[in-house]
Amino acid sequence: MLRLHVAVASLFLESLAYSKEEFTDWECERTESKFFMWPSLRELAVTEASQMLRPLRSSPLLSSTSAEFGQMSSLWQAIFNECPLGTIFLAAMELGNCLADHSRRIEPCEDVGSFMMDTMFGRGIPIAVLLTASWPLNHALHMPFLYAHTPEDKISKWYSIQNDPALNCEGDGIWPKIQKQLDSGIGDGLPLLEHLRSLIFSPEVQNLEAHQLSFPGDFVPGCAFGWLAVLLVKAGISWHTETFSYFSYEFLLKPYLAELKFWEFLGSGRICMYHRTNNEMGFLGRELLQDAGSLGSLTTLRLEGSPILDGQLIFRATAAAVLGEGVRAYVVKGETRLLTYAVYVWGKDFTKWLPAYITRFHSLGVHNLMVFGDEGAYEACSTVSGSVCLHLPTKNSLHRYTIPLALMNLGVDAFVIDFDIYPFRDPTPILISELESYDDAPELLLSGSYGDACICNALALYRSTTQLREFTRGLLDWLYENPFPHGVTQKALSAFLGEKPVQKVHSKEPWVVKAEMLALTLPPRPSIAWSLLDPGVQFPTSAKLETSGWAGDPEDIVIYHFFHGSWLEAESALAVNDTGRDELDLFYNTTCDGEPQTCEERRQQRILEHLMANRKGDVRPFTDRSCYTLPVNEIDAHYLDSENLGKGFLDKRRSAL
Known part of the structure; x- marks a missing residue:
């Protein structure tokens, strides 16, 4: 497992103030809105997510072109301030509508796609909140029609994304095996964390992780989306067992994910969801x-x-x-x-x-x-x-x-x-x-x-x-x-x-x-x-x-x-x-x-x-044994010297080919 060096921890997380009057309403359960009845919309989204692309077209908020979205950008920002996760869900739905209306052409939909990526990875929302949301973000972002192509699609940008050697892994070491098991796990609804465990902790992946720690400025993943999937799954394992390591993986993932364009993110088809922990308080x-x-x-x-x-x-x-x-x-x-x-x-x-x-x-x-x-x-x-x-x-x-x-x-x-x-x-x-x-x-x-x-x-x-x-x-x-x-x-x-x-x-x-x-x-x-x-x-x-x-x-x-x-x-x-x-x-x-x-x-x-x-003797022996933790690799201070961690990793990958 991975963790950041404590000496540089302050560069990553700011202290959270605990003196306040309300808990953050991530799920929009209590939000009073000028625009939506968020709890009702969330309930509808959970039960009808796979059928919502067209029904949501009737909403006056949703546009169909980049120009129309730009005219309503302030309104989108206002609803994001009200309900972050609900807005991300609606933005993903709007992106799907836009791409469907324009025969999957990317250009008319760039503004809404950029807004969706920015709200997910550029606004300080914890990745764990995104990946454990009760809003069905995985359904909204998993759009098979975007990357289920027929032969005549070979000239499309989606086809080029699916076959970009910088993003895909055929014939490249361990990656084809990881991709195959990912496809199997996602397609069959298998628990990814257990399904991929042997590969995730294989010597090949451990060596790659060690290489990234040793040469952070020069590290280029052999398979960009494969490496992101590995980091997501390892984050998921540590999220269950070792939170300190989870935050380290989150630190690595954020610059990679922020670097992606929406067509690269959606085109990968690699959406993992963690176990949902219900945080409904009961009390106000x-x-x-x-x-x-x-x-x-x-x-x-x-x-x-x-x-x-x-x-x-x-x-x-x-x-x-x-x-x-x-x-x-x-x-x-x-x-x-x-x-x-x-x-x-x-x-x-x-x-x-x-x-x-x-x-x-x-x-x-x-x-x-x-x-x-x-x-x-x-x-x-x-x-x-x-x-x-x-x-x-x-x-x-x-x-x-x-x-x-x-x-x-x-x-x-x-x-x-x-x-x-x-x-x-x-x-x-x-x-x-x-x-x-x-x-x-x-x-x-x-x-x-x-x-x-x-x-x-x-x-x-x-x-x-x-x-x-x-x-x-x-x-x-x-x-x-x-x-x-x-x-x-x-x-x-x-x-x-x-x-x-x-x-x-x-x-x-x-x-x-x-x-x-x-x-x-x-x-x-x-x-x-x-x-x-x-x-x-x-x-x-x-x-x-x-x-x-x-x-x-x-x-x-x-x-x-x-x-x-x-x-x-x-x-x-x-x-x-x-x-x-x-x-x-x-x-x-x-x-x-x-x-x-x-x-x-x-x-x-x-x-x-x-x-x-269950008895172990006459008296409890003195112990100063530390609490059980998984083995971890330190990220030393020099790892954070660069302000451009992860920046341009796709370009680096392509130039290495």
């Missing part, structure tokens, strides 16, 4: 990016006259739960605060276990458990007497930060827990003891990894402080602007926190944490006091990974994270071996056809056997 931006008011205790919290009344239903429901049974008072270092436990869950494979999950917490005396989830989760939760159920229909990994932030904005400390856990003891006394074991109680406590010096955000206690609220807003804003898969949310938190956990007053061994690499630069953020929950025995994770497990006495376990890895299969470019798919049944199936007491004893015995199979 103002509910997450601003405090709801001074809500210090149950006695002072009132809805009358509060902006809460104007919020989303889920935010109003959360505030009502704070007023009701969703929180309990607890005392740390003489200060009385409000505490809730929060979990989010969706999908029938999980929600069928939700009643047993809630009942287990209640049996330990923990009734201040807020359950956020989809309709199925809400219905399952509501079957349990005394449960606190909240309908949060949006489904994405950002809720591990939206939920605690919404609660902190209401003045509540939130212990956010994953669903794939099992509580053995009431955690509240342990949390109080942990917080009081420091000179100053940390603002954030979270679980860690057993075998390396890394965090694990399956369990995290957020205490409502000004600094932690601002910190979480910055983190959530960064993740929203960079729509990476579920697993990156933990990398992001690790990178934002850094490597300075607060140490206990009397600690036998210091907490050592190594931050994960995330991006070339990170936005400014407040410094917070944070530390770890004991990952050795009290808050461990099952030994599904090389670096997970636990040590000690099972009676000391407070919450056990048995790590159900289904999200890895859905979002990872790599194969996932998740053999323990019966843990939910093991821990939460309390039904019994025979003698209840005997059945319960057998269940407890199976749980103990599972725990002991």
